[in-house]
Amino acid sequence: MYISYTISGRSEMVTRGISGFEGVSLSSHDSGSATLLSVRNLRTYFHVGGHPVKAVDGVSFDVGVGTTLGIVGESGSGKTVLSRSIMGINTAGNATTTGSVQYNGSELIGKTRRELRHFWGEEMAMVFQDPMTSLNPVVRIGRQLTEHLRAHKNMSKAEAEEVAIQLLTWVRIPEPKQRLANYPHQMSGGMRQRVCIAIALACSPQLLFADEPTTALDVTVQHQILNLLSQQQVERKMAMVLVTHDLGVVATRTDEIAVIYAGKIVEKAPTASLFSEMRHPYTQSLFWSIPKTSEPKHTRLSAIIGRPPNLAALPVGCSFADRCPYVQPICREVEPDLQSDGGHAFACHLPVGSAAADVALSENAAAGLAQSQSAAARRESNAGVSS
Ligand SMILES: Nc1ncnc2c1ncn2[C@@H]1O[C@H](COP(=O)(O)OP(=O)(O)OP(=O)(O)O)[C@@H](O)[C@H]1O
Ligand code: SF4
Ligand SMILES: [Mg+2]
Secondary structure (H helix, E strand, O other): OOOOOOOOOOOOOOOOOOOOOOOOOHHHOOOOOOEEEEEEEEEEEEEEOOEEEEEEEEEEEEEEOOOEEEEEOOOOOOHHHHHHHHHOOOOOOOEEEEEEEEEOOEEOOOOOHHHHOOOEOOOEEEEOOOHHHHOOOOOOHHHHHHHHHHHHHOOOHHHHHHHHHHHHHHOOOOOHHHHOOOOHHHOOHHHHHHHHHHHHHOOOOOEEEEEOOOOOOOHHHHHHHHHHHHHHHHHHOOEEEEEEOOHHHHHOOOOEEEEEEOOEEEEEEEHHHHHHOOOOHHHHHHHHOOOOOOOOOOOOOOOOOOOOOOOOOOOOOOOOHHHOOOOOHHHHOOOOOOEEEOOEEEOOOOOOOOHHHHHHHHHHHHOOOHHHHHHHHHHHHHHHHHO
């Protein structure tokens, strides 16, 4: 698709492809299954005291051109560190990243910041989790946008300003020209997040990381921002990695979902099959914690009992064992491998839906394990609703 913008103040209308403000059309990006990003066995450990904090611990996945991958997990599961490690923007001096990140065939791990700079903005960009910390509070919005454009696109001041206005229009900021003079604190949270999206889209990246782009926004604005991102993604044929703690957010906006727990992918599948054939107990717990309009009034939301493990002292075996309704002795002895059933991968000894899992749940509930009693009650009430 070729989207045009006009630069006023010129004798002629200038029309350019949005894939680069230098005349490269996005139509050169093939949508489909060609691999754009390939991550293999990625690990980022933070060295604190004697024990490494294993924030990302052997993660592998691919992202196809123009497709969307959802990365879902609770707070502290490693989502932000994973995205930053892929982009090479982990600034912590105590971090070590190993493994492989291939972007369009180029290996990024081991590149210097100077070498990576070529990829930032024009190839990969990120909408950060907190717009207030990613925008400079003492610099006007207009300057933050135009400086970015001028640095990457070698534009004149006037040209960059026209493009900045166009970008603010794309992200639906009213009176964009006037808004260029605003400081971040003069805008609402939703508007600041739109500005961050505009900055990330400014150089028309082929891959966008959106890290919890709607945290701290009310539900209506959340929907607007997510719809805006999805729309821009489709129009630009841009691939996107949408990071969130909310499985509901990625349900309708992704091609594939990777569920991450304690720095590892525990389940990964095309979106439809993840929901129709959920295999990992953690994914099921996340799913049960989403409010659903189909449920009867006053249905209790199921919080996941317990807390994620300490990443500097992970237990032997499965990291979810202390919270899992299906837990069995083997889970505390042997760490489950990520096994693939067709395109659906999961790491669990007793996958949801298996006969062994059903027996384990009944036994655990009878033995008084709180999470098992809650899961058994939940399953019964679901069966009641569907019958
Ligand atoms: N510089 C650091 N030194 C030590 N540990 C760190 C550092 N940065 C991050 N961590 C740890 O890495 C783990 C993963 O953090 P990360 O920010 O990726 O979580 P997250 O899944 O993005 O959580 P949230 O949903 O709250 O944003 C956390 O336990 C965090 O404390
Ligand atoms: S059944 Fe066992 S292996 Fe599977 S998630 Fe639960 S504790 Fe982990
Ligand atoms: Mg985060």
